[in-house]
Amino acid sequence: MKILIAPDSFKGSLEAVTFCEVATQAIQSVYPQADVISQPMADGGEGMVDTLSSLDGAERISAIVQDPVGKAITANYAYLQESQTAIIEMAAASGLPLLKPKQRKAMKTSTYGTGQLIQDALSRGAKHFILGLGGSATTDAGIGCLSALGFQFLNANKEHVSLDGEGLLALESIVPPSSLDLDSISVQVACDISNPLYGETGAAYMFGPQKGASSEEVALLDQGLRNFARVVKKDLQLEVAELAGAGAAGGMGAGLMLIGGKLNSGFKIVSELLQLEQQFQTHQFDLVITGEGQFNEQSQYGKVPVEVAKLAKKYNVFVVGIVGGIDFPIADIHKLGIDAIFSITDRPLALEDCFKEARPLLFNLIQNIVRLTFRNIQE
Missing domain, CATH: 3.90.1510.10 (Glycerate kinase, domain 2)
Structure with a gap:
């Protein structure tokens, strides 16, 4: 199985590079043979x-x-x-x-x-x-x-x-x-x-x-x-x-x-410099994982998760979004090309605690997503 991890940073808690590191560890803890390609992304903001x-x-x-x-x-x-x-x-x-x-x-x-x-x-x-x-x-x-x-x-x-x-x-x-x-x-x-x-x-x-x-x-x-x-x-x-x-x-x-x-x-500037589309042309991905700190009204206008999803859909790849919070209708998020979206929080938490626990929260969520996504794949 091949998985592309291409997130933006979570402001104040997770750099995009850190997201990729934690996600890779979580995926390989469930499927050690998984072929994981990490590509931290940005859209012009921090990171x-x-x-x-x-x-x-x-x-x-x-x-x-x-x-x-x-x-x-x-x-x-x-x-x-x-x-x-x-x-x-x-x-x-x-x-x-x-x-x-x-x-x-x-x-x-x-x-x-x-x-x-x-x-x-x-x-x-x-x-x-x-x-x-x-x-x-x-x-x-x-x-x-x-x-x-x-x-x-x-x-x-x-x-x-x-x-x-x-x-x-x-x-x-x-x-x-x-x-x-x-x-x-x-x-x-x-x-x-x-x-x-x-x-x-x-x-x-x-x-x-x-x-x-x-x-x-x-x-x-x-x-x-x-x-x-x-x-x-x-x-x-x-x-x-x-x-x-x-x-x-x-x-x-x-x-x-x-x-x-x-x-x-x-x-567009960042993805062209990093040759992101070439990754899709080179690899046949089973899953793309993307994300950002907060999915809201602005996310549909050039933000990383939606733009990554648009590219993934061009190559018919399933897309999962992982975010800190969701302030946008789920049905509309699906229309933007993200097949499923999840918040990393697993219980009511103060924002400060979310920041502190971001790594373990992300790790646990990625494990669950991978188990569910690939439950029928035999290796």
């Missing part, structure tokens, strides 16, 4: 660098940068010297998990640290960038990141605005850097949402509250994002507001357009 660090020639680079509130931290990215490609996830420098709940203030957080990672890669000779936008703590339209690359963001008095969501309200002009040759670099933006920059489905209203914004602050952030789009159009002749994904990571999707960023499906 993308870990996943793509498995590529031949990938080197892990550490740099001291600013976190979303300006504190010095060490963040990592991956670098492929041969192709001069840097793989950066903004969550490493500007992610929500870096902050305690009381620090989550969307008006005041900045993407400056992500720009420092890009600058570090440029100093090493990077010409190509893959930037993952998931898990941000910010709603600054990327002006912090761009400032670290030499852009100037000025108010009506030609003074620098604050590099955060609040600064967007005062923004009146943008001065591009003379030292950055945009024609010499390419930027792929790995994005797993399609929200516009502003409005009811934009960055502020959809994601501001989880970043600590009150209802009043959400309205101000939305106003700031509208102002950013206005100034970008005025000074740089770019339309950034309505582009699908412009609202990703608090408007970072729109901001990266100022350095030529091209927004693409995060899963």
Whole structure:
């Protein structure tokens, strides 16, 4: 029997690599002869660098940068010297998990640290960038990141605005850097949402509250994002507001357009680099196991489990999804190509306890799934 394990990470509890290790152990504890192929996945959020660090020639680079509130931290990215490609996830420098709940203030957080990672890669000779936008703590339209690359963001008095969501309200002009040759670099933006920059489905209203914004602050952030789009159009002749994904990571999707960023499906970028479809062409799998921390409304829009299921269905392979929680109709999940879905929890548990017990919970569930799936197979 052949099984492919291709999950995303479970935020706060299981890295995709760890999921694969535990699942493999569980499968082989039931069927020692099982042929298990592990392929940790990502869709542009946390875990993308870990996943793509498995590529031949990938080197892990550490740099001291600013976190979303300006504190010095060490963040990592991956670098492929041969192709001069840097793989950066903004969550490493500007992610929500870096902050305690009381620090989550969307008006005041900045993407400056992500720009420092890009600058570090440029100093090493990077010409190509893959930037993952998931898990941000910010709603600054990327002006912090761009400032670290030499852009100037000025108010009506030609003074620098604050590099955060609040600064967007005062923004009146943008001065591009003379030292950055945009024609010499390419930027792929790995994005797993399609929200516009502003409005009811934009960055502020959809994601501001989880970043600590009150209802009043959400309205101000939305106003700031509208102002950013206005100034970008005025000074740089770019339309950034309505582009699908412009609202990703608090408007970072729109901001990266100022350095030529091209927004693409995060899963598509990662799966092509890892040659995931070639695995299906090479192997005749009996089962695919995929998963993520929470299956919800957003999961149907480019998230790992659904995209893996679509690929598996192309090759007529049965798909099991394993998640931390399910907040979506089961019947609709089946329509998306996932044949069966399970939560790893086996009893009522507080979220903190779920995180602590994630490994044994996953191990036990995988054992049961494999016993049931292959109960009639004789080896």
